[in-house]
Amino acid sequence: MKNQEIARIFxxxxxLLEIKGENPFRIRAYRRAALNIEGLTRDIAETPKDELMKxxxxxxxxxxxxxxxxxxxxxxxxEDLKKEVPEGLSMLLSVPSLGPKTAxxxxxxLKIKDLQDLERLAREHKLSGLPGIKxxxxxxxxxxxxxLKRGMERQPLGKVLPLANDILEHLKKKAPVNKLSIAGxxxxxxxxxxxxxxxxxxxxxxxxxxxxIHLPHVKDVLMHGPTKSSIIIKxxxxxxxxxxxxxxxxxxxxxFTGSKAHNIRLREMAVKAGLxxxxxxxxxxxxxxxxxxxxxxxxxxxxxxxxxxxxxREDTGEIEAAFTGRLPKLVxxxxxxxxxxxxSKWSDGSHDFEELIDAARERGYxxxxxxxxxxxxxxxxxxxxxxxxEEKKEIETINKRLRGFRLLAGIEMDIRSDGxxxxxxxxxxxxxxxxxxxxxxxxxxxxxxxxxLVSAMRNPFINIIAHPTGRLIGERDPYDVDMNQIxxxxxxxxxxxxxxxxxxxxxxxxxxxxxxxxxxVQIVISTDTHITNQFDYMAxxxxxxxxxxxxxxxxxxxxxxxxxxxxxxxxx
DNA sequence: GCCGTTTTCGGCCCGACTGTTTTCAGTCG
Numbered sequence: 001m002k003n004q005e006i007a008r009i010f011x012x013x014x015x016l017l018e019i020k021g022e023n024p025f026r027i028r029a030y031r032r033a034a035l036n037i038e039g040l041t042r043d044i045a046e047t048p049k050d051e052l053m054k055x056x057x058x059x060x061x062x063x064x065x066x067x068x069x070x071x072x073x074x075x076x077x078x079e080d081l082k083k084e085v086p087e088g089l090s091m092l093l094s095v096p097s098l099g100p101k102t103a104x105x106x107x108x109x110l111k112i113k114d115l116q117d118l119e120r121l122a123r124e125h126k127l128s129g130l131p132g133i134k135x136x137x138x139x140x141x142x143x144x145x146x147x148l149k150r151g152m153e154r155q156p157l158g159k160v161l162p163l164a165n166d167i168l169e170h171l172k173k174k175a176p177v178n179k180l181s182i183a184g185x186x187x188x189x190x191x192x193x194x195x196x197x198x199x200x201x202x203x204x205x206x207x208x209x210x211x212x213i214h215l216p217h218v219k220d221v222l223m224h225g226p227t228k229s230s231i232i233i234k235x236x237x238x239x240x241x242x243x244x245x246x247x248x249x250x251x252x253x254x255x256f257t258g259s260k261a262h263n264i265r266l267r268e269m270a271v272k273a274g275l276x277x278x279x280x281x282x283x284x285x286x287x288x289x290x291x292x293x294x295x296x297x298x299x300x301x302x303x304x305x306x307x308x309x310x311x312x313r314e315d316t317g318e319i320e321a322a323f324t325g326r327l328p329k330l331v332x333x334x335x336x337x338x339x340x341x342x343x344s345k346w347s348d349g350s351h352d353f354e355e356l357i358d359a360a361r362e363r364g365y366x367x368x369x370x371x372x373x374x375x376x377x378x379x380x381x382x383x384x385x386x387x388x389x390e391e392k393k394e395i396e397t398i399n400k401r402l403r404g405f406r407l408l409a410g411i412e413m414d415i416r417s418d419g420x421x422x423x424x425x426x427x428x429x430x431x432x433x434x435x436x437x438x439x440x441x442x443x444x445x446x447x448x449x450x451x452x453l454v455s456a457m458r459n460p461f462i463n464i465i466a467h468p469t470g471r472l473i474g475e476r477d478p479y480d481v482d483m484n485q486i487x488x489x490x491x492x493x494x495x496x497x498x499x500x501x502x503x504x505x506x507x508x509x510x511x512x513x514x515x516x517x518x519x520x521v522q523i524v525i526s527t528d529t530h531i532t533n534q535f536d537y538m539a540x541x542x543x544x545x546x547x548x549x550x551x552x553x554x555x556x557x558x559x560x561x562x563x564x565x566x567x568x569x570x571x572x
Numbered sequence: 573g574c575c576g577t578t579t580t581c582g583g584c585c586c587g588a589c590t591g592t593t594t595t596c597a598g599t600c601g
Contacts, residue, residue: 023573024584025573025574025583025584026573026574027573028573028574028584029573029574029584030573032573032574033573033574056574057573057574057575058573058574059573059574059575060573060574061573061574062573062574096599096600097590097598097599097600098599099598099599099600100598100599101597101598101599102598102599131592132591132592132593132597132598133591133592134591134592136590136591136592137590137591137592140591184601195601197601223588223589223590223600224589225588225589225590226588226589227588228587228588228589229589230589230600240601242588255586255587255601256601258601260585260601263585263586263601264585264586265585266585267585267586268584268585270585271584271585276585276586277585277586278585278586278587279586279587279588
């Protein structure tokens, strides 16, 4: 898929046009197109031009540019632009507080063309004296360069969410807040997060702001106003806090949850209907009368839309779906009836069956599958056929006295680097459920990896492909795999694909999940639990499913034990 | 550059905070 590549180029073009001082609406058009292409579920390289033009934000011109790039691997317009604007100059835009106007000014007046130049001249106070630039601006630029060097890259949701909750707890305890909510991309459950957005109501906003900028987490204060402040915390993340009146809480929550693209679409709809939306409410244009805003639902209702859950707010078709009454009823955590990927002491898990059963029952589950590693994963004390049969026997014994709960005897079988399976069919045949996955040879070619997964899916005894891209967010890139092909074969063979809920994995990702749904592939959400508290990772997995528009019926482990057993048999 | 049962041209989301200014441009989300 060239989608991400083309999106990046369009964003790059937008940067370059910005520095040139081009028409801001033209720039926005490139950014919007880039965003829409990123969220696309089909391969843009295989989409004909007239289909391309049906994608929102892509017209005659951009469709042509996409075609040109797909055909020739380059884009003349982009190449020309890069010649006009020195390489490195667009890097300046990544310095916080430094935008296109200032970058252009620095280039034209001081011939600054990269970060090194900028840092040197700022230190030597050579920027002062330019129109609108004095000492404070130099300071802020140096600060921004520092922040950039420290790396402000996106961090995994699983790491950021606990941090955000901790800040919320502190505010609740120390500041005079009434309502308090996480907003932004955390509320949309994006798998990686750039900053933490918090919204509050209070009778004394000033006091709240004052408490906020003095929290023990604070490393630096970027902005401190009466209703809005921004800090950098020790972990390097930016945290924004906004305080509004009770009567505006819903509108502010919608505004602050985003995404930006989603908000813009709503506001455009509002304008066409003679309305205006901002963080204070939804208003009638002609007399500025406030029609709503206390509840988030107000905004959608007054626009004539059903409530759109935060996980869907990416402007990837949810507004159209809402408008035409085709909004899916998203799966919820409470729909989950069991976990089909769990490790025990028999391999590298920490608990025996009893402890796992107790923990699962506490979460309202009706079943779990014990899927310890197969022998190929020596490091995880993987099981050979003999040990596996012993484990199965013990599971059967326990099942006999269990009431209202079942253990499935399963295995997480390693797909070896040469493409062969770690256990023979006559062993797999004995199991209630077989999960297969890749643990080695991550750097193989796309063809090799895809072939390994396909041959696993063609095996009638393999039910589930686990963590299908092998990524560990921030630590290991996904391996190169032809997801289109994988999903096609999954659909053909009735193989279920896993959303691994472990917060650093979260693969399938949201876009792949959406693709899977469109292709009719069944999904399972599993935690890959090794310690009982990891059962709680299910919430992360469900959020990815929701971001991929999945409903209860799309997901295997929302079904009863009996239905699951039948579904597994069906493949064979 | 996109888009249109009000338009094929003329619009295009909205507001807070900062630093530089004496009323506002730039940046950000």
